[in-house]
Amino acid sequence: DVKVTQSSRYLVKRTGEKVFLECVQDMDHENMFWYRQDPGLGLRLIYFSYDVKMKEKGDIPEGYSVSREKKERFSLILESASTNQTSMYLCASSTAGTRGFEQYFGPGTRLTVT
Amino acid sequence: DQQVKQNSPSLSVQEGRISILNCDYTNSMFDYFLWYKKYPAEGPTFLISISSIKDKNEDGRFTVFLNKSAKHLSLHIVPSQPGDSAVYFCAARWNKLVFGAGTILRVKS
Numbered sequence: 001d002v003k004v005t006q007s008s009r010y011l012v013k014r015t016g017e018k019v020f021l022e023c024v025q026d027m028d029h030e031n032m033f034w035y036r037q038d039p040g041l042g043l044r045l046i047y048f049s050y051d052v053k054m055k056e057k058g059d060i061p062e063g064y065s066v067s068r069e070k071k072e073r074f075s076l077i078l079e080s081a082s083t084n085q086t087s088m089y090l091c092a093s094s095t096a097g098t099r100g101f102e103q104y105f106g107p108g109t110r111l112t113v114t
Numbered sequence: 115d116q117q118v119k120q121n122s123p124s125l126s127v128q129e130g131r132i133s134i135l136n137c138d139y140t141n142s143m144f145d146y147f148l149w150y151k152k153y154p155a156e157g158p159t160f161l162i163s164i165s166s167i168k169d170k171n172e173d174g175r176f177t178v179f180l181n182k183s184a185k186h187l188s189l190h191i192v193p194s195q196p197g198d199s200a201v202y203f204c205a206a207r208w209n210k211l212v213f214g215a216g217t218i219l220r221v222k223s
Contacts, residue, residue, distance in 0.1 A: 004157070035213075040123075042203060042215040043158070058210070090157055101146060101207045105157030 003027070004106035006091055012112045019078040021109050023091030030096040032074035033103060034058075034066060037088040049074055050096070081113045117141045118206050120214035129223045133191040137204030137214055140185065144206040149178060149189050152201040152216070161202075162189070194221045 007022035025032065031050055035043040035058075045058030047066040055066050063085060067075045074093075078085055088110050092103040119138045127133045137147075145166045150158035164171040164178045164187070171178050177190045191198055199221045204214040 009155075040215050042118075042120075043205075043213040045210060048210065092157070101211055102148065102160045102163065103211065105150075105159070107155065107157050 004091055004093055004104050006089075006106040006109050008109050009107065010110045010112075012114065013078075013081050014114055015082060017078075017081050017113075019081050019111065019113075021076040021078075021089055021091075021111070023074045023076070023093075023106055024072055025074075025091075025093040025104070026072065027093065027095075027104070028071065029093035029104075030071075031094045031103075032068065033092040033094075034064075034074065034076045035090045035092065036060070037090055037108070043090065046076065081111075083113050085111065086113045087111060116215075117144075118204055118212050118214040120202075120204055120217050122217050123215070124218040124220070126220045126222060127194045129196055129221055130193045133189075133194045133198065133219055133221065135189040135191075135202050135204075135217050135219065137187045137189075138185060139187075139206050141206070141208060141212075142185070143208045144212075146207040147178070147180060147187050148205045148207070148211070149176075150203040150205060150213075152203065158203055191219075194219075196221050196223045 004025045033048040034046040049068045065077045090108045091106040094103045148163040149161040152158040180187045201216045203216045205211045
C-alpha cells in the first residue's frame, strides 16, 4: 500500500510566522504535489515536483515555497503566514507516466493562522 | 475560471438506490478524467477513471460516463450504500490534474 504521511494533522500558527509542512511518501514516486482544500473551491494546486530539486508553480503559488531535497520528501513553506492561508493542506504523490495521474493523498494538515 | 465544475454541492440518496454525481468541464484538451472520494479527516482516494477516447468505464458498483460533445461526465453508484457517504471530487487532466469543488453524497439507510 502506498503511504503518504504528513507531519501534523492540526497546526495553529500566528500571523507572520514561518510555517513548514512536511510530506513523506514511501513508494518511490517521482511526482509530488501540494494542494489546499477550501469549501466551495475544491483542491487547488500550489506547487508540484517531478524530480528531486525540481519544482513547478501550480495555480496558487503566491505566499508559498517548496523544497524537495530527497525523492521521498516534499516540504511546503509559508514564508510569513497570513490569515487567508488558513486551510486544509493536502500532499499527494504519483508515479511518472500516464497512470501517474492517479495521485495518492496524505491525510491532510488543518492549518489555522490567527 | 473554473475549468471543472460540480454544480451540485450535495446529494442525498436512499440506500439501495442509484447515486448520480455530475461534472462539467470547459477545456477540450483534457485527456483523462478521474473521480476521487474523500472521507472526513482523510485524504482523497482514487475511485475510478476514464480516458477521453472512451465513453464508459465500469468498476463494480461504480460506472463513469463521458459525453465529450457535452463536455460532461457522471459517476453512477448502484446500489448506493451508507459507506458511500463522502465528498466526491471530479478531476480532469491536461498537463496536471484540475479538481472540481466536490459534491457531498449522503446515503440514508
